[in-house]
Amino acid sequence: MPALAQTTDIHAPRDQDDLEEALSKASMANKTVIITIVNKAYAEQDVGADTTMLDLFLESFWLGEDTRSLLNHLLLVAVDQTAYDRCVFRRLNCYRLETDGVDFGGEKIYMSEDFIKMMWRRTHFLLEVLKRGYSFIFTDTDVMWLRNPFLRLSKNESEDLQISTDVFLGDPLPEKQLINTGFYYVRSRNKTIAMFDKWYTMKENSTGQKEQDVLLNLMQAGGIIRELNLSVRFLDTLYFSGFCQNSKDFRAVTTVHANCCRSINAKVKDLKVVLRDWKRFKKISSYKRLANVTANLVWSGHFGCWNSWRVRTYK
Numbered sequence: 001m002p003a004l005a006q007t008t009d010i011h012a013p014r015d016q017d018d019l020e021e022a023l024s025k026a027s028m029a030n031k032t033v034i035i036t037i038v039n040k041a042y043a044e045q046d047v048g049a050d051t052t053m054l055d056l057f058l059e060s061f062w063l064g065e066d067t068r069s070l071l072n073h074l075l076l077v078a079v080d081q082t083a084y085d086r087c088v089f090r091r092l093n094c095y096r097l098e099t100d101g102v103d104f105g106g107e108k109i110y111m112s113e114d115f116i117k118m119m120w121r122r123t124h125f126l127l128e129v130l131k132r133g134y135s136f137i138f139t140d141t142d143v144m145w146l147r148n149p150f151l152r153l154s155k156n157e158s159e160d161l162q163i164s165t166d167v168f169l170g171d172p173l174p175e176k177q178l179i180n181t182g183f184y185y186v187r188s189r190n191k192t193i194a195m196f197d198k199w200y201t202m203k204e205n206s207t208g209q210k211e212q213d214v215l216l217n218l219m220q221a222g223g224i225i226r227e228l229n230l231s232v233r234f235l236d237t238l239y240f241s242g243f244c245q246n247s248k249d250f251r252a253v254t255t256v257h258a259n260c261c262r263s264i265n266a267k268v269k270d271l272k273v274v275l276r277d278w279k280r281f282k283k284i285s286s287y288k289r290l291a292n293v294t295a296n297l298v299w300s301g302h303f304g305c306w307n308s309w310r311v312r313t314y315k
Helices: 016-026 053-063 068-073 081-089 113-131 190-205 211-220 264-285 288-296 303-308
Strands: 032-038 074-078 093-096 135-139 143-145 161-167 178-186 232-234 240-242 255-257
Touching: 016 032, 016 074, 016 093, 032 068, 032 081, 032 113, 053 068, 053 143, 053 264, 068 074, 074 081, 081 093, 113 135, 113 190, 113 211, 143 264, 161 240, 178 211, 178 240, 178 255, 190 211, 264 288, 264 303
Parallel strands: 032 074, 032 135, 074 093, 161 232, 240 255
Antiparallel strands: 135 178, 143 255, 161 178
16 A cells, blocks of 8 residues: 555645635625535445435435525535536535546545545645635534534634534543544634644655544644644534534534444434434424423434444455
């Protein structure tokens, strides 16, 4: 397997005006956008499948509380033509991100070489967005939006980055949290641009590591938070949850991320169950006499994802 340092060179988008137009169209009045990145494997149904990851992602906006209007501010970044065509068909805000000499269309198994390449490509693109003055929520497509996260995120404008965690350790400020780069809110500032720039430049010396591991090391051992005087809030899994650590309260949960999972099929299987659980909660909570019951609801088991770790299918 070739070293990560020998991967294909990353280029800026070939048509900068297209990117600016796409960002401007999706932007809120305060130059904030919601960004997700999609490839063919997330957008196209496999043989025998009845849905896709992209379909589930969009369905969560429909089923969520105060989330439907947020689709107007979602920019779907497609890394292959099939994903772009599907985005256009769904009448979403779409941008085609091209990388010369690399095919990002198929499934990228967790921690495979192609998976790591795609994560670094994502980081470089998001750096470009920050440089253009846009703040954003980045969300993986395997995150279900059950409530409007802007209502739960800190409104303290001095905070530069609010980032999700695999397991929340009880305090939103210490740097020992296990971050997850599948959902975070970052404000466009010189110091966040500097953070992303340093983060990206580390890729050549981080063979075999995904970008999340590199950022975690920069925060915990590299001292980048103090070095750049960053204000970082680590998000509580009570609200911004995932399969690594479920939210303990349906009445509070905002997002559910299919983390701690290896394959798309497993994620799709378990996220369908998440949406079923959510619809059950909404149904029960619509009856006032059953309001107290919702406090005791628990999530169904994530059996597809738990079992996905038993199969070693690196590519």
